[in-house]
Amino acid sequence: MKVILILSMLSVCLSAKAQFHTVARHQPVCRIDTKKALSPVGKVSNPNKESVSTAGKSTAHEHSEWVRRYMSVSYPLKRITVTSPYGYRTDPFSKKRSRHNGIDLRAKGEEAYAMLSGVVGRVGQDKRSGKFVTLRHGGYTVSYCHLSQVLVRQGTSVMPGEVIAITGNTGRSTGPHLHLTCKYKNHCVDPDILLQFIRETKNEAVTQLGVLE
Ligand SMILES: [Zn+2]
Structure with missing residues (x-):
């Protein structure tokens, strides 16, 4: 697999x-x-x-x-430390066992980078993800969540290593970190x-x- x-x-x-x-x-x-x-x-x-x-x-x-x-x-951050992996875990809010659909990386107000060349699919904000940006890389999409700032516009091209956002603590988040979600043809896969x-x-x-x- x-x-x-x-x-x-x-x-x-x-x-x-x-x-x-x-x-x-x-x-x-x-x-x-x-x-x-x-x-x-x-x-x-x-x-x-x-x-x-x-x-x-x-x-x-x-x-x-x-x-x-x-x-x-390009790595999405200068230093990669996974603080919460993909899969089932105890939800930090509900304390119930639930699925974590991505990974959490340690980050406090840091630059986040595009990992591959691609296109900015979506820039938005909601209660759960906070400020987020979704990049499209062929059949893959990668979402960067809980950002403090998004630095790219929807529809523009990105290069690997390009700064696309500043990490933050927006949305449903217990502290500053970068949550990454990766999908392949609309199915979640482990960003690892x-x-x-x-x-x-x-x-x-x-x-x-x-x-x-
Ligand atoms: Zn997360």
Whole structure:
């Protein structure tokens, strides 16, 4: 499941620019309450690893490709600390067991970044999410909630690493933090899948750049 989602993410991430990857689009099935979704994932092999080798092309070209790959993803905050994972938990308000449809990250008035290239789907405010912004990345949407300020307008494009908001404590929130919700074709998925994809993409690029040095 996670492997499929990550491969699909890779496809979303890179399809727009017709990169050197060829990943078939998969149809992940979302199950909200899975212990698996919370467990650490084993090594995810990248079937495109071979296709990254740019046979016959210069080292400088390979270097720039790996730099571009590194820059194609961004963590949503400078420092990532998950304070409440995805799945069932005791609701901090009702004290009842209920589903947490995203993850909470430690953040106090910090810049929040777009994780992939995409489009601003929605900017809004409601009692639950407070000020929020939803970004569309292919079939995925990512919502950033409880913000103090949204810095992008609906319909505009965003680049990975672009500052899209300042985190806050608006809406149904017990303290300053960033709540992230991730959906794939309108089904909630664990945003940790996305964080892991970002981590793996960056790590692989760093490793490859080290080989080229
Ligand atoms: Zn939350």
